[in-house]
Amino acid sequence: MNIQNYINTIAKCSRPAEGVTRLPFTNDHVAANKLLKKWMTDAGLKISLDAAGTLIGRYISPIKNSKTLLIGSHQDSGYNSGRYDGIMGIILPILALKELNKKKISLPFNVEILAFADEEGVRFPTALMGPRSLAGTFNLKDLKLKDKNNITIEQALKNFGCNPKNIKSLKRNKKKLLGFFEIHIEQGPVLESKKLAVGIVNGISGISRLKLEIEGYASHAGTTPMHLRKDSLAATAEVINTVEKIANKNNNFLATMASIENKPNSVNAIPAKSISFIECRSVDDLKRKRLEKEIIKKVKSICKKRKLKFNINKTYDQSAVSCDKKMINKLKKSFNNLKLNPFVLMSGATHDASAMSDLCPISMLFVRSQKGLSHNPKEFTSENDMQIAVKVIEKFLINYKQ
Ligand SMILES: [Zn+2]
Structure with a gap:
């Protein structure tokens, strides 16, 4: 499993320019989702697309009526951005589930991998509509907001095969959720300065x-x-x-x-x-x-x-958002199992997890960014660091049932 191949393959779903430019509900987004669907299917996930354009892959528990752990990040990028921001947080948990599936490990809860359409807010003057729809905080008036070609979000969603009328019904019942877990590149220099591949986030600024x-x-x-x-x-x-x-x-x-x-x-x-x-x-x-x-x-x-x-x-x-103490402890346990330093750091940037905190407990795992670079074609995270992150995710999922 060479993770860099996955990253490089999906990076091609972009406008032809330096770096990655993949805006929501474009042909590049369609192409990226096609790859994600294939990779989700290979990992044994059941696929669907919700009304806000979030691609969902479900790893279904054999236990009836069990709760669900949500894991995800955004598929979109800014203009001339890097290959890892957002998309890596979708690919790594798919690969972790692929491992569990291969080892025939079932979980006492469902897992949903969420590939959100729009976090960067580059195409439309709003962002985070995927997580906000799940949390019930998406303002339906925003459907009328336009991109610079005068296309509304509503129209873009319809062209993408979604029915915006169903956004209202996307609100999740928090009693059925265990929480939301996001894996993201650090986008800063702290892990590199500590010589660590991964770190546990305690909160979002x-x-x-x-x-x-x-x-x-x-x-x-x-x-x-x-x-x-x-x-x-x-x-x-x-x-x-x-x-x-x-x-x-x-x-x-x-x-x-x-x-x-x-x-x-x-x-x-x-x-x-x-x-x-x-x-x-x-x-x-x-x-x-x-x-x-x-x-x-x-x-x-x-x-x-x-x-x-x-x-x-x-x-x-x-306001700041705190990561859930119980989820942090489960992450620490996974780090200890793998003999990794359970280093804790804060997130200075906003993420999908920020909007998901209105719905359920959240937690985040950061993966080292070379030179702390992000929103830059030179953004880089090594194969070894991503392999370590996949192992942490796998352990985290296994620890959750204990
Ligand atoms: Zn991001």
Whole structure:
């Protein structure tokens, strides 16, 4: 079983350009699903396509009325992206089930492998419709949203062979579910820095974004002495420095400043208005909110000292999601069985699991990304690391019945 062959074969289901560009409900998606269906069938799975375009492969338990463990990730990619993001999280559990099937191991619960249509949100101005439909949180009004060719989600789904009218009925009964498990590339450098192939995720970061506008006034860069300036960009620079210091001092907290707009932005004029965004991420929502307040306090004092007007507004807030303790412990047990270091890390990126957390307990397994690269044609995960991940999934499934 060479996993890299599976990855490379499905990577060809893409627009002809550098890297992978596979958008939902396109011919490339049709071609990818055709391969997934073949691989699911080879693993002994029963296949169906739901009304939100999620391809499902079921490994059915011989025990009647048993619960179901959901495992999945997204088939789509961004533009000129990598070969592993999303799709690897569908292929690896299929291969783990193929092993169980080959060894004639049946499970006391059903497993469903879910290949979600759209997580990246690149084609339509929304994302996560597969998991949101299962959780009952998909907004049906979004069916009218259009891509840049004026095709609505509704039409794209119909062309894909789905009936959007049935999306409402996709909501799952959580009493019949054990949880959702997602395998994903790390998309960051932590596992590589620890020399580990795989890691257990403890939670998905909450995110807040603050829009900062600082206002001074423009004047001649040659005639205005330094002490008489009202420089909005110099103040923004001080804020950037301060935000970085706060983030450096606090574990499990990341802060980034970017998307800077500067007016008049000419080389001989003192900046009069600077707009920037401060993004904060943490798996600990309380900590994130506390540090957000600290940042706002510092912004106030910097602007006061420099006698500048400012405005700071929150434009986005997404709560953190914790992974389920019981599922984490089962993963730790699988790691220990395989003599792997049960290293725990957080996810700084949002995943399908984020939306699934509205439905049931979630857990995630990260697989090492070379140089931490992702959303990049150079994205790479080694054969050995993926083989280890398949073994972890297999053990995780076997441990679940104990
Ligand atoms: Zn992804």
